[in-house]
Amino acid sequence: MSKERYTEEHEWIRVDGDVGTMGITVYAQEQLGDVVYVELPEVGRKVEKGKEMAVVESVKAASEIYAPVSGEVVEVNEALTADPATVNRDAAGDGWFVKIRLSNTGELDGLMDEAAYKSYVEGLH
């Protein structure tokens, strides 16, 4: 299982085994504008689905990033600290935020697949 799942808060997660890589969507970075700062959680932190996990600051605003699933942070993308523009350049790839070891893979069932997220975004604004 490695296809992306999406939240209504515009995070994506790609799961391999019991570890998911997550970031924000291309749509989210477009809405934020130029990202100037990313605050990531510490490795080892327990996160809870739907709760604040990171902060991304753009020229427009500072926005909270919510954990798409519950679990433990096992790795963070340190490169974002030095070059936050990576989020704008490649939100779905090199601009990933953290890797989370899922505590309940069943939570993925509540997230949208790519087609559902696409129509969700089209319904906005």
Added chain:
Amino acid sequence: MDRNPVTGTFSGNRGLQIEEPLIFEQDRPGRTGVDLPEPPKIESRLGGLDRQGAIGLPGLSEPQVVRHYTRLSQKNYAIDMGLYPLGSCTMKHNPRLNEKLARLPGLADLHPLQPRRTVQGALELIDTLAHWLKTLTGMPAVAMSPAAGAHGELCGIMAIRAALEARGDPRRRILVPESAHGTNPATAAACGYAVEAIPANERGRVDLAAFKEALGPDVAGIMITNPNTCGLFETDILEIAEAIHGVGGYFYADGANFNAIVGRVRPGDLGVDCMHINLHKTFSTPHGGGGPGSGPVVLSEALASFAPLPYVVHGADGFRLVEQDGDPAATGKAFGRLKSFHGQMGMFIRALAYMMSHGADGLRQASSDAVLNANYLMASLRDELTPAFDGPCMHEVLFDDRFLKDTGVSTLDFAKAMIDEGFHPMTMYFPLVVHGALLMEPTETESKDALDQFIAVVRALALRAKARDAVSFQEAPRLTPRRRLDETAAARNPVLRWRPPQPRGEAAE
């Protein structure tokens, strides 16, 4: 002839806009504004710890310094220069009477450690201002010392925490609406609470059902701005107050928008437990570079006894300050002290001058006119722009960016174009609950003529955007001392200090 590639002039100046170097770049060693005698020759006893080089203070003559700062002041924009529609900031006129009184000898030269008998007038002034604040809000107590709005929030949440702990019921969560000022969740988090966002409904108000859903026995309180940051009155406020009290929590009101309801609504009647009052917004004391804020906090009966030290009491021989918990005149168990002295005295004087010169009827008219002016903007712009919510607004009007859809012009571009037209832009991209927000707060200061001119400019820009003239917006501002700045580069790689062109060690000697 060499011409500056940007201005086209030899000097680099653009008419009366003078290209002004930094004060450090004007440094000429030995140049000075005062004629000091040569220091006598002494034998150093610093044992080799003498300073090795110059300390880097620039040398300039007095006229150079005067011109430098005058030129910098001319690059600024201020409420004294024109309409300042920055929503949520309440940039209203600062009456000169306030300034005159704040400069009175006897007030301007006070020292906070003067003997009590020499400052009876100043203590009475604090007490009189406290009386007005309590009367206008319908609340029984007020803490005067908080130095600004966010400091007032800290005071209020600390009072709530003290009250909860005093009854042996510490709690975990504080609820904050999505449209809140960012300082609200920041304050709650700083005080150790978990912050839970409450969504807005389609009318721009707190979603009552979602709020009730989030309630529980571990909720310490809710923080609500009313009118809220969308410029709308929270119509369910009484039900919200009842519900939060029902679970044993407290109701914190952010008083940032109190200027919309002064003389018409008393927060105490809405069930509020504490509210900070931005004297610098509501009562016309200068702010935003013009002076410090001041954020007294009114408190309900439930919280009054936890008010921070110090506070003014009426003693047998005049006014005095309660400075310590054990004071026989102490009215409760203070949660502590927030500020070294008594508060922003200069702002107290100005705010009281504003209140007393306006009187109760004048204050009521000021808030009414502020609301009328915002609704005049809404009514005059609603067919060209897109109001975020239906119905009348309070003291500020919120538009979203639907009117810019498919024009290639963003809210940011629109704001930059307003600068070319000689206006300070409105607040943009806040509150976050609205897409591409444009938030305008004219205040009661502006005349109909001034509003009409502003309206004409905004309408003309909206029409130009819709006429597919995106390039002129993206190039704006074109008539300012500097063109469009690279805000992204400035935020990513801020240059926070000037460095001399060559190492200081070599330049010295």
